[in-house]
Amino acid sequence: MRKPARLAVGLALLGLAAAGVAAAQTAPQPRVTNAQMETRPAAAGLEKEFRAIVSSHAAPAWIGYSVPLISGEHQMCCYSSLDNWSGSACCGVCRLEGKTDGGVNMQSEPVKLEGPRNMLVLFRIEQGRVQKIRSFSEDCQIDAGGVPFIWLTDARPAESVALLTSFVLNGDLNTKEGERASHSALSAIALHGDASVDRALEGFIAPNQPESLRRNTAFWLGSARGKRGYELLRRMAQDDPSEHVRNQVTFALSVSREPEALPELIRMAKSDSSTRVRGQALFWLAQKAGKKAAGTITEAIESDPDTDVKKRAVFALSQLPKDEGVPLLIQVARSNRNPVVRKQAMFWLGQSNDPRALAFIEEVLAH
Numbered sequence: 001m002r003k004p005a006r007l008a009v010g011l012a013l014l015g016l017a018a019a020g021v022a023a024a025q026t027a028p029q030p031r032v033t034n035a036q037m038e039t040r041p042a043a044a045g046l047e048k049e050f051r052a053i054v055s056s057h058a059a060p061a062w063i064g065y066s067v068p069l070i071s072g073e074h075q076m077c078c079y080s081s082l083d084n085w086s087g088s089a090c091c092g093v094c095r096l097e098g099k100t101d102g103g104v105n106m107q108s109e110p111v112k113l114e115g116p117r118n119m120l121v122l123f124r125i126e127q128g129r130v131q132k133i134r135s136f137s138e139d140c141q142i143d144a145g146g147v148p149f150i151w152l153t154d155a156r157p158a159e160s161v162a163l164l165t166s167f168v169l170n171g172d173l174n175t176k177e178g179e180r181a182s183h184s185a186l187s188a189i190a191l192h193g194d195a196s197v198d199r200a201l202e203g204f205i206a207p208n209q210p211e212s213l214r215r216n217t218a219f220w221l222g223s224a225r226g227k228r229g230y231e232l233l234r235r236m237a238q239d240d241p242s243e244h245v246r247n248q249v250t251f252a253l254s255v256s257r258e259p260e261a262l263p264e265l266i267r268m269a270k271s272d273s274s275t276r277v278r279g280q281a282l283f284w285l286a287q288k289a290g291k292k293a294a295g296t297i298t299e300a301i302e303s304d305p306d307t308d309v310k311k312r313a314v315f316a317l318s319q320l321p322k323d324e325g326v327p328l329l330i331q332v333a334r335s336n337r338n339p340v341v342r343k344q345a346m347f348w349l350g351q352s353n354d355p356r357a358l359a360f361i362e363e364v365l366a367h
Contacts (some may be wrong), residue, residue, distance in 0.1 A: 030064060030120050030151065035144035042152040046159035047166075053125070053150055060126045061148040062096060065155035068193035069119040069137060070224055076119070076191075077140040094136055096124065097145025121160060121188050131177065133167065133184035135191065157194035164189045165200050168213070183216060190220035198228045205236055214240065215248040222252030222261070230258040237264055243274035250277060254284035262288065266296050278304065279312030286316035286325075294324055301332055301341060310341045318348035326354045333360070 042049045042065065053063055078094040116137035124132040136142065167185035189200055203209075204217040218236060221229035233256065237249045250268055253261045265288070269281035282300055285293035293316075300313040314332060317325045326349070333345035346364075349357035 030066070030138070030142060031140065032142045032144050032149055032151075034146050035062075035149035036147065037149050037151065039151045039153060041154055042159075043154040046152065046155050047163045049152060050123075050163060054123075054130065055128050057125050057148075058127055059148075060097075060124065061150060062122055062124055062144055063150045063152065064120055064122040065152040065160065066118045066120055066138060067155060067157045067160045069117055070191050070193045070197075072224075076135065076137040078136075093141045093143050094134075095143045095145065096122070096134070097143075097147060119188070119191055121164070130167065130181060133164070133181050133188060135184070135188040157192050158196040161189055161192055161194060161196045161200050165203075168204065182213075186213075186216055187220065190224045198225060198232075201225065201229075202232055205232060205240075207239075207241060211242050211245055214242070214245045218245065218248045218252040219255075222254070222256040227258055230256050230261055230264075233261070234264050237268055237272075243277050246272060246274065246277045247280050250281040250284050254288045262292065266293070269296050269300060275306040275309050278306075279309045282309070282313045282316040283319065286319035294320060294328060298328060298332075301336065307338065307340055310338060311344045314341060314344040314348060317345075318352065322352060322354050326352055326356050330356065330360045333364075 040049060040053075046065070050063060053061075116139045118138040120136045120138060120140070120142075122134045122136070122142075123130050124134075164185040168182050168189065186204070189197055201217055201221060205214050205221075214236070218233060221233050221236075225232075230253075233249055233252050237246060237253070240246050240249070246268070250265060253265045253268075262285075265281055265285055269278055269285055272278050272281065278300070282293075282297055285296060297313050297316045297320075301310050301317075304310055304313070314329070317328050317332070319325065320328070329345045329349050329352070333342050333349060336342050336345070346361070349361060
């Protein structure tokens with residue numbers, strides 16, 4: 001074989017090897033101990049394989065697979081006692097069976113180059129039905145408690161979203177077990193790094209869905225779904241008929257990192273039809289925006305027709321950094337025409353432990 005031909009063959013083999021490494025990296029094996037491990041392919045259809053396993057298992061078992069994790073979320077592992085600390089994982093060992101002394105610690109920080117890119121979705125099954133759904137990042141150390149652990153390879157993200165959606169929409173919300181499974185399925189969906197997620201979440205906020213589902217979905221739209229999440233939250237803020245849902249939307253907007261979320265939160269504080277929602281929007285504005293929100297808060301104190309909203313706005317001032325909030329509270333206590341509002345401002349000044357507040361209170365008492 002001539003040298004150029006040998007070189008071409010060598011490069012081709014290197015390319016195949018690199019492709020194999022990349023494929024292995026996209027479908028990592030879980031870090032599971034204390035398990036009766038079995039691997040099965042799901043290439044013919046995730047839900048078909050999943051349902052077949054569930055229906056054939058009466059004894060406890062776990063089913064799991066891996067899907068891409070949304071950008072910006074990393075290390076969804078367990079926090080527990082120091083005895084469970086694993087230096088190669090973020091926190092403690094995640095124990096699937098028995099009583100646990102911790103929970104899931106999900107950090108939302110910029111993804112490190114070496115950080116987890118995939119998420120494990122796990123289902124506990126027994127007596128032919130799903131009892132629990134849990135999700136972890138791929139770097140977590142998991143103890144399966146000695147029960148069978150069936151690992152499905154080749155799971156497609158969109159098929160995972162469809163499978164989990166069946167638990168969100170068809171779960172029995174009247175039982176604690178069904179409610180937990182529904183909530184866990186929803187959070188797992190929101191953390192998938194796949195475009196099918198946004199379509200699923202949009203379906204969850206439809207007016208014909210239960211209020212509890214719309215409220216829970218709002219949180220994940222704000223905390224995990226970026227620009228598209230904000231767009232759906234804005235729709236909810238303007239169109240959802242329930243003040244309880246819109247109340248949750250104010251919080252979801254406050255945790256969104258999209259720059260458009262703040263103006264929408266201000267709009268809700270000024271013009272939502274519900275006094276409860278306007279007051280809640282003012283509170284989260286104070287938590288989120290500080291000086292940028294002060295104008296909206298003081299405007300509510302002066303102009304909102306409802307005294308309860310005015311009182312919530314005064315409280316919102318108390319949540320601002322002291323250099324911003326205390327002078328505004330003093331101004332309200334000194335000059336607002338509503339005695340209830342002035343009294344509320346005095347109360348929060350008294351709670352501030354700020355020398356300026358103390359001086360003002362002494363001035364008032366002197367007169």
